[in-house]
Amino acid sequence: xxxxxxxxxxxxxxxxxxxxxxxxxxxxxxxxxxxxxxxxxxxxxxxxxxxxxxxxxxxxxxxxxxxxxxxxxxxxxxxxxxxxxxxxxxxxxxxxxxxxxxxxxxxxxxxxxxxxxxxxxxxxxxxxxxxxxxxxxxxxxxxxxxxxxxxxxxxxxxxxxxxxxxxxxxxxxxxxxxxxxxxxxxxxxxxxxxxxxxxxxxxxxxxxxxxxxxxxxxxxxxxxx
Amino acid sequence: xxxxxxxxxxxxxxxxxxxxxxxxxxxxxxxxxxxxxxxxxxxxxxxxxxxxxxxxxxxxxxxxxxxxxxxxxxxxxxxxxxxxxxxxxxxxxxxxxxxxxxxxxxxxxxxxxxxxxxxxxxxxxxxxxxxxxxxxxxxxxxxxxxxxxxxxxxxxxxxxxxxxxxxxxxxxxxxxxxxxxxxxxxxxxxxxxxxxxxxxxxxxxxxx
Numbered sequence: 198x199x200x201x202x203x204x205x206x207x208x209x210x211x212x213x214x215x216x217x218x219x220x221x222x223x224x225x226x227x228x229x230x231x232x233x234x235x236x237x238x239x240x241x242x243x244x245x246x247x248x249x250x251x252x253x254x255x256x257x258x259x260x261x262x263x264x265x266x267x268x269x270x271x272x273x274x275x276x277x278x279x280x281x282x283x284x285x286x287x288x289x290x291x292x293x294x295x296x297x298x299x300x301x302x303x304x305x306x307x308x309x310x311x312x313x314x315x316x317x318x319x320x321x322x323x324x325x326x327x328x329x330x331x332x333x334x335x336x337x338x339x340x341x342x343x344x345x346x347x348x349x350x351x352x353x354x355x356x357x358x359x360x361x362x363x364x365x366x367x368x369x370x371x372x373x374x375x376x377x378x379x380x381x382x383x384x385x386x387x388x389x390x391x392x393x394x395x396x397x398x399x400x401x402x403x404x405x406x407x408x409x410x411x412x413x414x415x416x417x418x419x420x421x422x
Numbered sequence: 423x424x425x426x427x428x429x430x431x432x433x434x435x436x437x438x439x440x441x442x443x444x445x446x447x448x449x450x451x452x453x454x455x456x457x458x459x460x461x462x463x464x465x466x467x468x469x470x471x472x473x474x475x476x477x478x479x480x481x482x483x484x485x486x487x488x489x490x491x492x493x494x495x496x497x498x499x500x501x502x503x504x505x506x507x508x509x510x511x512x513x514x515x516x517x518x519x520x521x522x523x524x525x526x527x528x529x530x531x532x533x534x535x536x537x538x539x540x541x542x543x544x545x546x547x548x549x550x551x552x553x554x555x556x557x558x559x560x561x562x563x564x565x566x567x568x569x570x571x572x573x574x575x576x577x578x579x580x581x582x583x584x585x586x587x588x589x590x591x592x593x594x595x596x597x598x599x600x601x602x603x604x605x606x607x608x609x610x611x612x613x614x615x616x617x618x619x620x621x622x623x624x625x626x627x628x629x630x
Contacts, residue, residue, distance in 0.1 A: 203590070205597065209588070238604075251452055254469070
């Protein structure tokens with residue numbers, strides 16, 4: 198039967214040569230079952246052999262769908278552009294405002310005492326200015342102070358005697374244990390011992406000094422809040 | 423439309439050029455609709471499937487690499503759209519009796535059949551469709567390519583990645599299975615008894 202199907206298939210597709218045609222004729226004339234199969238497949242083949250004219254609305258409907266698709270693409274594209282513009286604007290804000298602010302913060306050295314290890318540094322003999330700390334700026338947002346100098350207390354001489362300078366808008370009464378020192382810029386400082394400072398620290402619970410005992414500090418009042 | 427014109431239309435349509443896609447629709451809509459009608463047996467479903475196939479084509483034109491012919495790709499989309507509709511509807515696959523209007527949608531050849539013949543053809547088509555849909559996937563696929571889409575042996579071979587000789591033998595086996603299914607239907611008319619050895623003008627479907 199395989200031959201039969203090969204021959205019928207070739208016949209339906211128009212690929213049979215003369216020998217094939219003759220072989221098929223012989224099979225069909227001698228075998229009723231072959232005739233039945235041939236009849237079935239030829240009918241099926243012919244049933245499918247037509248082309249239907251599409252309704253006119255097909256083109257119209259498809260093109261309306263295409264237009265909807267294009268509108269959707271434009272909408273998505275515009276939304277993407279708006280998003281991209283938003284990101285660009287946000288990036289610009291970051292570049293103009295936030296980054297410089299961060300840089301200012303970093304440059305200022307202003308930070309809460311509890312987070313600033315600079316207090317433990319030994320500046321004795323250093324030619325560098327003593328670190329400046331703003332005691333009122335526990336959130337790191339306070340003003341930047343510059344170490345004051347005068348004839349008696351230059352940065353160098355000051356650092357020779359004091360481990361660190363602490364700046365306060367108003368020096369707490371607990372730290373005013375010495376006579377006030379008036380600097381050339383008008384600000385007032387108080388010499389405080391490590392023990393006094395430690396006591397104050399414990400009370401304020403906002404300053405951390407690893408080992409302040411016996412160390413001298415200068416508490417400077419700036420008058421700024 | 424020449425191959426170059428079609429390639430240009432595909433390229434432009436992929437960029438969103440609606441008039442270029444319109445050219446492609448005009449070029450292929452008759453065969454797409456015919457295939458859908460043969461597969462679904464319903465003018466309404468054929469219309470829906472054709473629309474869906476063209477829209478899927480438009481949406482996915484950028485993924486069309488030209489590795490197969492555009493028509494083959496489009497027919498595959500049409501087949502998928504038809505199968506989706508058939509699965510969705512789960513309706514009786516028998517073709518409803520056509521109205522005159524539906525009957526008129528069939529392209530009437532020179533030897534135009536009378537209305538009774540149109541009805542008979544639709545019934546035959548329905549039985550063939552059921553027999554084809556009952557074939558195994560590989561056999562159904564090759565029958566669809568050849569009988570429904572009119573693809574040449576060469577195109578089928580290219581699409582399936584086999585030799586033309588393999589296409590011939592697979593087609594023969596698929597037709598054998600189809601004949602078995604038709605026999606089982608019991609009602610399929612063994613039409614060509616009257617035109618047994620006839621070549622009745624099927625010129626458009628040589629193996630190409």
